[in-house]
Amino acid sequence: HGLLSCPADFLLFDNGTGGTGKRFDTGFIRAAMADGTLAAKPFFIAGGVNESNIGEIIALGPYGIDISSGAETGGAKDAAKIARLVGAVRAAGR
Secondary structure (H helix, E strand, O other), rough: HHHHHHOOOOOOOOOOOOOOOOOOOOHHHHHHHHHOOOOOOOOEOOOOOOOOOHHHHOOOOEEEEEOOOEEEOOEEEHHHHHHHHHHHHHHHHO
């Protein structure tokens, strides 16, 4: 039934083909959690994750988070953004 019948060991939720920086609609994950179809599958979230929404993403309890474009400025990794993202992740773990 639904995601539970998927033969994959892990799931990846992303917005489209990736690399767009557009946010993934987390309502899908919340609905799958509410109806019990996500309970047995570890999942990764990608798609538009950045310092303004990483706390909300962490609260969903993903196995991993892809923050690639959320840590960039002008297409290059931004050390200050990376530091803020790491800080947000550490704060969420407290």
